[in-house]
Amino acid sequence: MATRRKAKAKAGGKQKKAPNTKAAGKTARKARSIRKKGAKKAPLRPASPKKARRTAKSAGEPTPVTERVPKAFKPSPGRTAQPVPVEQRIGVVTHYYGHLSVVAVQLEPGATLRVGDVIHMLGHTTDFTQKVESLEVNHAPVTEVAPNDDFGLKVTEHARQHDVVFKVRS
Secondary structure (H helix, E strand, O other), X not given: OHHHHHHHHHHOOOOOOOOOHHHHHOOOOOOOOOOOOOOOOOOOOOOOXXXXXXXXXXXXXXXXXXXXXXXXXXXXXXXXXXXXXXXXXXEEEEEEEOOOOEEEEEEOOOOOEEOOOEEEEEOOOOEEEEEOOOEEEOOEEEOEEOOOOOEEEEOOOOOOOOOEEEEEEO
C-alpha cells in the first residue's frame, strides 16, 4: 500500500506555494509623483493714470528735427579713408587636408595664381586673408598655376570644401 501512495503523490505534479498571508491581505498603492510648485508671478497692475498722462504727448506739438534725425558721422581730421581692396574670384576649394593644412583648389577659366599673391578665402564659417607662400603640383613646388593644374596650396587657417577663393588686388 505504501507504494501506491508515493505513486499518487508523484502523479499530482508540483504543488504551488501558498501566498504570503501578510501581502495577500493588503492592496498595492501607487506612489504619488511629487510636483514642484512653480514660481509665483507678480500680479499685473494697471498703469496709473498719472504716468500715462506724463508720457503721452499732445498731437499739436511737432517733434524737433534734431530729435528725429540722428547726427551724421564725422571722421576725425587726422584719419584719411583707405581704399577698399578689390577682389576677383579665382576658384573654389575642392578638398581640405587637415593634417597638412593644405587645400586643393579648382581655378576658374582665365585665372592664374602665383607665389606672393594675396588671397581671401570666404565660406560658411571661413573668412581669412593670407599671402600665398607655397604652391605644389604633383608634390613638386611651382611658382605659378593655371586653371588646368591640380595643385595644393598651403593655408594658415582651416578651410572647407566649397569655400570661394578670391585674389586681392590692392
